[in-house]
Amino acid sequence: MFAGIDKRKLYTPFNIASGIILIIGAVLTVLRFTGGLSMVTNLDDNNPWGLWIGFDLLCGVALAAGGYVTSSAVYIFGMKKYHSAVRPAILTGFLGYSFVVFALMYDLGRPYRLPYPFVVQAGPTSFLFEVGLCVALYLTVLFIEFSPAAWEFMGWKKIRKIAHSLTIPLTIFGVVLSTLHQSSLGGLYLIAPSKLHPLWYSAYLPLFFFVSSIVAGLSMVMFEGSLAHKYYHDKMDRTHLNEASEVVLGFGKAAALVLSGYFVMKVIGIAVDNNWHYLATGWGAWFLVELIGFVALPALAFAIGVREKNRKLIQRTAAWAVLGIVVNRLNVSLIAFNWQLPAADRYFPSWMEIMTSLFIVTLGVTVYRLIVTFLPILHEHPEYKDSH
Amino acid sequence: MDAIYYTLQDFLTFTKGFTYVLMGVGLVGFIGFWRFLTARDDD
Numbered sequence: 204m205f206a207g208i209d210k211r212k213l214y215t216p217f218n219i220a221s222g223i224i225l226i227i228g229a230v231l232t233v234l235r236f237t238g239g240l241s242m243v244t245n246l247d248d249n250n251p252w253g254l255w256i257g258f259d260l261l262c263g264v265a266l267a268a269g270g271y272v273t274s275s276a277v278y279i280f281g282m283k284k285y286h287s288a289v290r291p292a293i294l295t296g297f298l299g300y301s302f303v304v305f306a307l308m309y310d311l312g313r314p315y316r317l318p319y320p321f322v323v324q325a326g327p328t329s330f331l332f333e334v335g336l337c338v339a340l341y342l343t344v345l346f347i348e349f350s351p352a353a354w355e356f357m358g359w360k361k362i363r364k365i366a367h368s369l370t371i372p373l374t375i376f377g378v379v380l381s382t383l384h385q386s387s388l389g390g391l392y393l394i395a396p397s398k399l400h401p402l403w404y405s406a407y408l409p410l411f412f413f414v415s416s417i418v419a420g421l422s423m424v425m426f427e428g429s430l431a432h433k434y435y436h437d438k439m440d441r442t443h444l445n446e447a448s449e450v451v452l453g454f455g456k457a458a459a460l461v462l463s464g465y466f467v468m469k470v471i472g473i474a475v476d477n478n479w480h481y482l483a484t485g486w487g488a489w490f491l492v493e494l495i496g497f498v499a500l501p502a503l504a505f506a507i508g509v510r511e512k513n514r515k516l517i518q519r520t521a522a523w524a525v526l527g528i529v530v531n532r533l534n535v536s537l538i539a540f541n542w543q544l545p546a547a548d549r550y551f552p553s554w555m556e557i558m559t560s561l562f563i564v565t566l567g568v569t570v571y572r573l574i575v576t577f578l579p580i581l582h583e584h585p586e587y588k589d590s591h
Numbered sequence: 592m593d594a595i596y597y598t599l600q601d602f603l604t605f606t607k608g609f610t611y612v613l614m615g616v617g618l619v620g621f622i623g624f625w626r627f628l629t630a631r632d633d634d
Contacts (some may be wrong), residue, residue: 510627510630510631
């Protein structure tokens, strides 16, 4: 099953660095679960949510949006020319959400209490309850959507047929669930108007989070596709190689349109609350860096790339847009949060928090590499060609 | 824009009025952006 692995290829600099990070992460995991939050984090009563929520959860969920974006484009809007992008996108989504839940356990501390909101004490009026329920359901949806690749690998034809027959209802369910929880993650911050800087706080936060998640999903599919093309070229079949170019151009165009709309919405967000005067402050300068540098300029760069059919430019802009989404989520959850507190009370993550986040990302990348190496993700399984 | 508003009515009159203007500008700008984006689609 795993024949053909060249042992010399295992000891690459990337693999060795990953191994070191994973070992450090394992030690930090033991420290966190034996010593509590204070052992490894700088969290306190003013800042109960830190990097693990701001980066691992908020960025993780947004960047895993490629699954619903791609599957809805292909199965709901009938854009079959992007079909080869579905499996990698679903895999990224599935792994993204899996590691979001994994990371959440570090923050919660008692993993066995994860099902509590559903079976012990529900809080149906809370955004957190809605996010938890949607993520739990959507992770299940993603698992079933991803599973045909695993069943094909294992040769389980019947169960593969059942899972494959559920594609359309699961896609619709996935879009509904994603719309709900992507926006609700922004909705979480509606409760903190006095803590979040007015330039980032808006009644439209749920809308901002949802629309930007579409950009994150599209950009992540292009970014991940460019990496897969570079490092897993030998795993890609002719269909994937031929369609890759179409995927970049089509998704680049969509990203340009959605980003331009998002830019207008953000400006309207300032106008509705009459927050113009904040733009002349230091916080305003940082807000403009985000708005111009990570929204307007990437939208323009996407558009130029699409016009010129410059795939390199589009792929680089996709990485830029992904960075922009990370900047936005960190701004809302950490940087512009508690902005009025004196510097001594502000939160900055400890090296162990940063290392734990890096550990979780590395673990995700390692599992991704393992799956695309063995499962039919970047190519069609010979026995199921044209059966999609 | 830093004017002091004494009533919610005043505040909303200004902000909503300005927002409507921006939305109009945004829609027109969006059409321009769309044309820029798709100008070479037939090539």
